[in-house]
Amino acid sequence: MLEIRNLSAGYSSVPVLHDISLSIPSGKITVIVGPNGCGKSTLLKALVGIIPCMSGEVLLGGEHLHRLTTQEQAKRIAYLPQDRRIPDTTVMRLVLHGRFPYLGYPRRYRHEDVQTALSALRRMGIDTLAEQPLNTLSGGMRQKAYIAMALAQAAPVILMDEPNAFLDISHQLQLSNQVRELAEDGKTVILVLHDLAMALKLADHLVVIKDGRVLHHGSPDEALRSGSLSGAFNVKIHPIQTPDGRQYYFTPLERN
């Protein structure tokens, strides 16, 4: 269980997040949604410690996360930022860097690190690409390499900031399945998503943020029923039953 208590954070003393309190269930998919600039990416950054917290605390399994060293934090929380470079390196080297928090002295990756990286590659189905340079891969494949890196990190919690950005529809659907599998393996997955339809289908736990405050958190159905979701985005949400389960489409709220 990841407990966020009264967290405020922001850039250079201007708070973006105000008094956020959330409990995020273990082994489930939590999706954070909200309109542009509401602070959802900032929340992930504050959790990882990229942005210092002004007040409040974060507890993971009873431990104060931000009292740990960055290295110890990384053993507990893996983070895939939205802005990912395409480093001039191979898939295997990138995934091996997932073992960075476990590096001791001398600062060389050991045999067991290589084994962990290899099994992460197999898990993502890209072990045949291990020696490929990352910049020759498609966006979807690169995404898989980055998720494999996060897997190699062996942290119980994985944060992903808009992992479906720039992916074509087939890779987006694959991503949904992979995220679902990660949760089934017992990982706590926290996603920031722009795509509301995908968020509603994927989330076990939905967090709606607007203007740096939590508007609602709970199951997607509750978020729909309470009206907080349509309020946050100023849209009308229409669920439709299809042979493949419930789908959603959105229309603008009519102005009076």
Add this chain to the structure above:
Amino acid sequence: MKNKRRPVVMLCAFIITLISALFSLCLGAARISLSELYNALLNGPVSSQGYILWYVRMPRTAACLLSGMALSVSGAVIQAVLNNKLASPGIIGVNSGAGLAVTICCAFGLLSGWTVSAAAFIGAMLTVFLIVFAAQKTGASRTTVILGGVAINSLLNALSEALTTLFPEIAMLSSDFRIGDFSSVTASRLIPAGILIAAALALLFTLSNDLDVLSLGEDTARGLGMPVRRMRTVFLVLAAMLAGASVSFAGLLGFVGLLVPHAARKLIGSDSRYLLPLCAIGGAGFVTLCDLAARTLFAPYELAVGILMAVIGGPFFLFVLLKRKGGHADA
């Protein structure tokens, strides 16, 4: 494919550097044959050839090797840390900072090897932090960092120039120091700088995985547990140490720190575990070759090596700029 090329490229670079160093010891106004070289090395400075070898050629060759290593590795590290392949200690003003510090030292008559090395290191470091601080404060883009560096570069050079005018007795700071030259290298100045360079290189080679993780970008690196600001500082201090030490005996040698890392990266890729050693070996060979050419091509005139380097480096820098415009992901 770059992976498979690595051992071959490394070996070639090593052999070229070795041969350059041998030529550098043998060729010059007085030629020394290989057998004479062997004798003089064994017997020490007893014959006239031995004297030339021990007191002129060896310090000079060592200086070429050391400054080539230092500037190239410093360039590779600065490029990785700033995530900007146009950066190098010469271009962003780190060399000039070290140069100004050396000028101040000389103006006050502090000429011992350790003082000059230490001053050069401090000058280089202050410049690095000035640039990084300005960049972080303003959230400047990668291009702005370079432009800021260029501005700082000319400011520091102007200050050095003014000092040299006000203190005409600064004999060492002839125009040769401005452009980079090895003709006045002495062992007493080389040894402290050499120790600084060796220490910085040793540390950097052990931190190559850290440097690669830092190159993944600030957020990803932090997510992998790296204290990003601290490590960035460590790397920049080490890069400043290298550049400063080199400036303390070789003057403001430009372009090496840009040219060699670029060529090395093209050949074997950006993996620091191999890139840094290749920069060290290749840089050593490159500077030695340039110095050799500069002092033998137009004999009896001796060109300052910096002139030759600028002649090669200027067009190369333009070439890099033009290629970037093509929108290469890795340039």
